[in-house]
Amino acid sequence: MISLIFGLIAAxxxxxxxxCVRYVSQQVGAFPALATILIVAALLTTxxxxxxxxxRAMDLSAIALAAASGAVFTVAYLGLYKAxxxxxxRLVAPILGAYPVLSVGWAALSGQGVSWDQWFAVGGVITGVAIVGLLSRDDESGGSQSAAIIWAVLGGTGFAGTxxxxHAAAHAGSELPVILVTQIVAVLGAIVLLLAAGGIRLPTRNALPMLGFMGLLDCVALGIVIAAAGMARPEFAAVASSTFGMITVILAWLILRERVSPGQWYGVAITFTAIGYLAI
Known part of the structure; x- marks a missing residue:
């Protein structure tokens, strides 16, 4: 399915x-990096x-839904950056990538049928996340692991809501205007967070190329997931995009040299196998 392929590209x-977030957030700060990346993404989309x-298809309901999507997206990125x-x-990536659990829960609450094997996969996601968290040590973090988990949960919930x-906004209006409105509201939200954290702080010149590259990646990823609203089974794009965590963990192992124990690899494998099953 094209929507599934879109989701994998976004992932x-x-x-x-x-x-890149792991490097930039520690060198530049989460809020200046977030604001810069969202501004670049909005400029590329405009x-x-x-x-x-x-x-002309953008009525008040479509604009309101797109604006709400942008506000929630700011919350999602705040959780992601802080996590x-x-x-x-390896602790926060599986949690952030577990937001298909919310998609299944929302489908059940909306009256759609959820089979036993889908619920079994949801249990697999939760089990894998628990294994990774229990086997992590405090001295492997840059702060409290409980705080990292809370921020990661906030980020994952925010992505599901976004x-x-x-998708609801795109159905009510048009995809490209929805993407731009979402990004503009997200930019405003990031600027508010930046001001609340101590005022406008510009990133260093050395960090700008990487931030620009991250803005391009974000523009492509968010844009194609929302654009999938006009395709069959658009939720597949959102579910498939959640596998970004698997890519993140592998890259962290290869590039950042983060140690991953056999037990933690087992937990990561359970988590992403279950997420992959939900995408079928």
Whole structure:
């Protein structure tokens, strides 16, 4: 399915992006990095949305849903950045990537049928996350592991809400304007967070190329997941995109040299096997 392929492309973009987050958030700070990346993403989207977007289809409900998606996206990225700032990657990445659990729960609450094997996969996600968390040590983090877990849960919940609201907005309006409105609201939210954290702080010049690259990755990933709203089974794009955590863990092992014990690899394998099954 095309929506599933879109989700996998988004996962690759966010997997590379999150490895960059681990470096940039510690060197530049989470809020300046977040604001810069979201501004770059919005600037990249603007010309396409203006030239090719169907703005006449954007009624008040579509604008409101897109704005809500952007606000929740800010919360999602805040959770992601703070979680990776504390780390370790192998602890927070599976939690962040477990948001398909919320998709299944929302489907059940909405009256859609959820089979026993899907619930079994949900249990696998929770079990794998618990194994990784229990086998991590405090001295492997940049702070409290309980805080890292809380931020990661906030981030994962935010991503699930972002995609649900974004798809609803795209159905009510048009994909490109929805993406741009979502990004603009996310930028405003990031600026508010930046001001609340002590005022505007510009990233160093050396960090700008990486931040620009991360903005491009974010633009592609968010854009194609929301654009999947017009395809069959758009939820598959959101579910498939959650596998970014698997890419992040592997890259952290290869690049950051984070030690992963056999037991933790087992927990990661359970988590992402279950997530993959939910994407089928």
């Amino acid at each position: 690759l973009c966010w997997g590379i992006h999150d490895i 010309p396409f949305a203006i030239l090719f977007g169907d703005w 990776f700032e504390i780390g370790p990657v 995609f649900a609201l974004g």
